[in-house]
Amino acid sequence: MHVRRSYIAYRTIVTKEVTRFMRIWVQTVLPPAISMALYFVIFGQLIGPRIGNMGGFTYVQYIAPGIIMMAIINSSYANVVSSFFGAKFQKHIEEMLVAPIPNFIILAGYITGGVVRGLVVGVVVTGVALFFTQLHITNFLVMGSVVLMTAILFSLGGFLNGVFATKFDDISIIPTFVLTPLTYLGGVFYSITLLPEFWQTVSRANPVLYMVNSFRYGILGVSDINIFTAFAIIILFIVALFAASLYVLNRGMGLKT
Amino acid sequence: MKALEIHGLRKTYANGLEALKGIDLEVNEGDFRALLGPNGAGKSTTIGIITSLVTKTAGTVLVFGKDIDTELEAAKSYIGLVPQEINFSQFESSLQIVVNQGGYYGVEKHLAYQHAEKYLKKLGLWEKRDHPSRTLSGGLKRRLMIARALVHEPKLLILDEPTAGVDVELRRSMWQFLKEINSQETTIVLTTHYLEEAESLCKDIAIIDKGEIIEDTSIKQLLSQLNIETFILDLRGSLRNPPAIDGYRIQLLDESTLEVDVSKDRSINELFKLLSEKHIEVLSMRNKANRLEELFLRLVENDSNRVGPEESKAEKINAR
Incomplete structure (x- = not known):
């Protein structure tokens, strides 16, 4: 592998990806800020005081990390799936496929683009959250690493979705029918300790639960899940999805005939 | 040095269509080679395999001695591709498209900008460099794809019907440009439906039909077969x-x-x-300008009506 050439290619893909979502920030950065503000208003300000404390915090404080994480998950996923499918649809993915770029560099470039959008949206939504509540970071390292890993994981998910999508419907099916239920049932708005034992066990099969709780631990210092277990599971998912993404890219699935 | 060596190249698509039936083709460095054939003959499949957009079923492809099976990145680095269909982002500017392509090939940013300026100017696109590519006319879009393919200054330029749908004036200016590029020692492989184009530009010609090379010779030699x-x-x-x-x-x-x-x-x-x-x-x-066209049609028709493999193609051409 030609290291300098690969680095320039990686930098080009990342710059292109970041430029793309920043150029259309009204579609990519603003909507999560608005919808998350609505969550804070409705669940935090209007309904929250009637619910009372949860895990030793006001309800709005308790849900704030989950809402930020939800925005990061959705944005990372959406960035890669829409960008990669768009490149496939307009065929300009061929610009990269004919160039001497190792496949893992193409993958890394798209994933980095998704991570950057996830982080930008995360910062914006955190700014929105601060209008409604105060957040004190308990463990910066845990918080930062969970954000990074979550953005990587869902960028990989978006990449796989983009590879196999053949029409525009296909890029909204997974977010609508898989991602949204997983996120809503992943402990964003409640602690799973409120659920019956059976549903607590079922909830533990949901990977989003580990990310939301780890992130909540990083900020508030409370979690329904053991933090080491959560990290191990997130890393396991990243490794599995990265391997799957590289495999489909190397085989040219959905890209080559 | 051979710019391109193809041996026993086969491609069978998932639906069972046998697009290539074991073709052999060699292109010398510095050549300007035409690849002619009717629709569905296998031209684009061949180009797709060379540029790794299509996976081959069997055979070998070497680009300047680099095997695409074992040294794919090295082989790709020699090639610039102008595809048949428009395949750039409709939302980016011409300049950005060309510079980005340079980046994908590992060209340093300042050099990519220099090369982009050089080719966009030569191809008459510089004034529109900041316009979104979707606002360009059909002819300018085709020229943009040529500029993009040249940004890393490839040793082998492959053009898949580059002048399809382009008006006569623009086509001739593109021919002039391609001749200039070829004179600077860039090997060119061109597929085209315009036989006049092949006759004007190329020294050598390969005719492909139904996944087989049915003629591979110089244009002069081919035309001499006409009685x-x-x-x-x-x-x-x-x-x-x-x-x-x-x-x-x-x-x-x-x-x-x-x-x-x-x-x-x-x-x-x-x-x-x-x-x-x-x-x-x-x-x-x-x-009459369509001498080659007549010959081409006869070759393809003869191939369709072939009665036996031993029959000489030259005999068939002269049989008129």
Whole structure:
């Protein structure tokens, strides 16, 4: 592998990806800020005081990390799936496929683009959250690493979705029918300790639960899940999805005939 | 040095279509080679395999000695591709598209900008460099794809029907540009439907039909296989009927234009003499441009009606 050439290619893909979502920030950065503000208003300000404390915090404080994480998950996923499918649809993915770029560099470039959008949206939504509540970071390292890993994981998910999508419907099916239920049932708005034992066990099969709780631990210092277990599971998912993404890219699935 | 070596290349698609049936093709460094064939002959599949957009079923492809199976990145680094279909982002500017392509090939940013400026200027796109690519006309989009393919200054430029749908003036300016690129030692492989294009640009030609190379020779050699050459004669006066002259097939295209088939064993001097005797004065004469087209159609038709593999192609061409 030609290291300098690969680095320039990686930098080009990342710059292109970041430029793309920043150029259309009204579609990519603003909507999560608005919808998350609505969550804070409705669940935090209007309904929250009637619910009372949860895990030793006001309800709005308790849900704030989950809402930020939800925005990061959705944005990372959406960035890669829409960008990669768009490149496939307009065929300009061929610009990269004919160039001497190792496949893992193409993958890394798209994933980095998704991570950057996830982080930008995360910062914006955190700014929105601060209008409604105060957040004190308990463990910066845990918080930062969970954000990074979550953005990587869902960028990989978006990449796989983009590879196999053949029409525009296909890029909204997974977010609508898989991602949204997983996120809503992943402990964003409640602690799973409120659920019956059976549903607590079922909830533990949901990977989003580990990310939301780890992130909540990083900020508030409370979690329904053991933090080491959560990290191990997130890393396991990243490794599995990265391997799957590289495999489909190397085989040219959905890209080559 | 061979710029391109293809041996036993086969491609069978998932639906069972056998697009390539074991083709062999060699292109020398510095050549300007045409790859001709009807729709569905296998031209784009061949190009797709060379550029790794299509996976081959069998065979080997070497680009400047680099095998695409074992040294794919090195092989790719030599190639610049101008595809048949527009395949750039409709939302980016021309300049950004070309510079990004340089980045994908590992060209340093400042160099990519220099090369982009050079080729966008040469191809008449510099004034529109900041316009979104979707606002460009069809011809400019095709030229943008050429500029993009050249940004890393490839040693092998592959063009898949680059002038399809382009008006005559623009086509000729693109030909001029391609000749210039080829004169700077860039090897060019071109697929085209415009046989005049192949005749004007290329020294060598390969004709592909139904996944097989049915002819691979120089254009000069190929045209020499023609027994008959057709000329168009513009007359001073007007005629009602074509003159009857033994040994020449003459058609009246309009009242002052004749089309004459002259076989190789007859001289043009003799034709003029016989016309003069009939008081027909010729103002000007030109070759009918579609000689290659006729030959191509005959080759492809003969291939379809092939009765046996031993039959010589040259015999079939001369059988007319």
